[in-house]
Amino acid sequence: MTTAHQAPGETRPGGRTARTRRAVLTAVSEELADGGFAALTMERVAQRSGVHLATLYRRWRSVDKLVCELLTEMSSDIPLPDTGSLPGDLRALADAIERFYGSAGPRRVLEAVVAAAARDPQAATALRTFFDERLTLAGAMVRRAVARGELPADTDPEAVVAALGAPFYHRILITRRPVEPGLGASAATAVWAAARAGAYALGGGGRCHGGAEHDGPEHDGAPGRAD
Amino acid sequence: MTTAHQAPGETRPGGRTARTRRAVLTAVSEELADGGFAALTMERVAQRSGVHLATLYRRWRSVDKLVCELLTEMSSDIPLPDTGSLPGDLRALADAIERFYGSAGPRRVLEAVVAAAARDPQAATALRTFFDERLTLAGAMVRRAVARGELPADTDPEAVVAALGAPFYHRILITRRPVEPGLGASAATAVWAAARAGAYALGGGGRCHGGAEHDGPEHDGAPGRAD
Numbered sequence: 001m002t003t004a005h006q007a008p009g010e011t012r013p014g015g016r017t018a019r020t021r022r023a024v025l026t027a028v029s030e031e032l033a034d035g036g037f038a039a040l041t042m043e044r045v046a047q048r049s050g051v052h053l054a055t056l057y058r059r060w061r062s063v064d065k066l067v068c069e070l071l072t073e074m075s076s077d078i079p080l081p082d083t084g085s086l087p088g089d090l091r092a093l094a095d096a097i098e099r100f101y102g103s104a105g106p107r108r109v110l111e112a113v114v115a116a117a118a119r120d121p122q123a124a125t126a127l128r129t130f131f132d133e134r135l136t137l138a139g140a141m142v143r144r145a146v147a148r149g150e151l152p153a154d155t156d157p158e159a160v161v162a163a164l165g166a167p168f169y170h171r172i173l174i175t176r177r178p179v180e181p182g183l184g185a186s187a188a189t190a191v192w193a194a195a196r197a198g199a200y201a202l203g204g205g206g207r208c209h210g211g212a213e214h215d216g217p218e219h220d221g222a223p224g225r226a227d
Numbered sequence: 228m229t230t231a232h233q234a235p236g237e238t239r240p241g242g243r244t245a246r247t248r249r250a251v252l253t254a255v256s257e258e259l260a261d262g263g264f265a266a267l268t269m270e271r272v273a274q275r276s277g278v279h280l281a282t283l284y285r286r287w288r289s290v291d292k293l294v295c296e297l298l299t300e301m302s303s304d305i306p307l308p309d310t311g312s313l314p315g316d317l318r319a320l321a322d323a324i325e326r327f328y329g330s331a332g333p334r335r336v337l338e339a340v341v342a343a344a345a346r347d348p349q350a351a352t353a354l355r356t357f358f359d360e361r362l363t364l365a366g367a368m369v370r371r372a373v374a375r376g377e378l379p380a381d382t383d384p385e386a387v388v389a390a391l392g393a394p395f396y397h398r399i400l401i402t403r404r405p406v407e408p409g410l411g412a413s414a415a416t417a418v419w420a421a422a423r424a425g426a427y428a429l430g431g432g433g434r435c436h437g438g439a440e441h442d443g444p445e446h447d448g449a450p451g452r453a454d
Contacts, residue, residue, distance in 0.1 A: 038346035111345045114400050118342035119265035128403040135402070163417060166397035170389055173341050174396050175362070176355040190390060190421030197420035199413050 023049040024056065025073055028066045033105060037067070037112035064116035064123035071113045072130050074106055080138055086145035086195075090164060091188040093138065097168050098184030107172050107179070114173060135161050142195075151195055159200040164191045250276040251283065252300055255293045260332060264294070264339035291343035291350035298340045299357050301333055307365055313372035313422075317391060318415040320365065324395050325411030334399050334406070341400060362388050369422075378422055386427040391418045 027049035031040050040063045046053040060066050078100050081092035100106050117124035139157030146153055151160075167187045171177055194200065254276035258267050267290045273280040287293050305327050308319035327333050344351035366384030373380055378387075394414045398406055421427065 036346070111341075114338075115342040115345035117400075117403070118338045119263070124403060127401075131402050159413070162397055162402060163394060165401070166393035167390060169397050169401050170393035173344075173400055174354075174392070175358050175389060176344070176351060186386070186426050189424055190417070190426035193420045193424035193426060194417030197416055199417035199420060 020051055020055070021059075024051050024060070024066070025070050027051075028063075028070050029074075029105060029109070032067070032108045032112055036108065037115055040067070040112070062120065062123075064120040065126070067109060067112040067116055068123055068126040068130070071106075071109050071127075074109060075100070075130075075134065081141065082144070086141065086148075086150045087188065087192050089141040089145075090191055091185065093141070093161075094164055094184035094188040094191075096184075097165060097187075098179055098181065101168050101172060101179040102181075110169075110172060138164075152198070152201070154202045155195060156200045156202045160191060160195050163194065163200065164188070247278055247282065251278050251287070251293070252297050254278075255290075255297050256301075256332060256336070259294070259335045259339055263335065264342055267294070267339070269293075289347065289350075291347040292353070294336060294339040294343055295350055295353040295357070298333075298336050298354075301336060302327070302357075302361070308368065309371070313368065313375075313377045314415065314419050316368040316372075317418055318412065320368070320388075321391055321411035321415040321418075323411075324392060324414075325406055325408065328395050328399060328406040329408075337396075337399060365391075379425070379428070381429045382422060383427045383429045387418060387422050390421065390427065391415070 024045060027045045028040070031044050031048060035044075042053060042056050042060075042063060045051075045063070045066065046056050049056075056066075060069070078093075078096045081089045081096075083089050083092055101110070113123070113127055117127045135158045138161040142151065142155060142157035142160045145151045146155055146157075164187050167183060167190075168179060171179055171183065251272060254272045255267070258271050258275060262271075269280060269283050269287075269290060272278075272290070272293065273283050276283075283293075287296070305320075305323045308316045308323075310316050310319055328337070340350070340354055344354045362385045365388040369378065369382060369384035369387045372378045373382055373384075391414050394410060394417075395406055398404055398410065
């Protein structure tokens, strides 16, 4: 998948630019495995990859950019299925995500990217652009399902795909447990049942319950219970 | 809610220790609102709160610990409902989460905490402990539902509650969009339908599909498509 922030030279897959990029991203991946995001520096990436520090700074500017590009690169290995039915597609994609995040490397990269986004607006934009593209592409499976009559026409394709991925990111970033076999099957079963129940209807939060009322106190970010 | 890493002095809610804590957490919250996590330092928190830097370091050690404690503090405002039915409880809790993360302050704190966890193992442990406690407490609503016969006995309570929160964390950390009205209703509808379909059955990933097969290539964290 190409991204908006890809440099022109990267379109020659066998060229020197591509080899440099590959060496750098491999070094980033290995550095993350060795020392985690806290220990990642441009200097260490330069040393491990054999690429000049000046080249690194010119092309990537920061470790935040590097980890974003690494996630994009790695995630391109997750195929978008077309099995002929939405339950089949959901299960195939969920299993692919489960395999992807089932090993420590991609989990570590994801964590580094989310941390980078918290401190660097450009990394945040890159992360959002990347996931927007993934959701739009994967949304095709839902649009096909609507065309086949498997789901109502007012289903929000991106909401369905987002719901399929959400349990994995929750597991990795929030409850911080390994992604275990079975999470993909659970996610696929859950999203199929929820989509049939109208949970992802466009312009509303589920046909069963209607929209949410906002009548509670607003939080302004200050703690309110200390004494 | 008390946490395992709470200092003894914090149990006197009206005392000087509690006042210091409140001043510090308010300062952290305001600093995050002004400059984000990237600009947060112990020095700035000391300056804004009027609490000595030495006291800050002695009690909290790092900004990572501070943002974890702030999230714990703020999240204690999210009530755990008991409406008499699981759909009612799910909707009430989802709406409370929606209100909580509907304003920028808590979103910023969450992002800071996840970033802290990526670089500090102690912050990671604090985050995991906090969410483990929340999931166990909120799991009571699912255990009551099982006792009422609303869900099968093999339902995993923590999996149900995790699924209810997952769309919010995905929205904030991954797709990086505001938490809009309707997300709570969607999450509640989705989780209720999914739980009824057996997506959160203990020891398996959904009754419809069975366990996942792991026969694909393993990822080792290195990019594999550069040329």
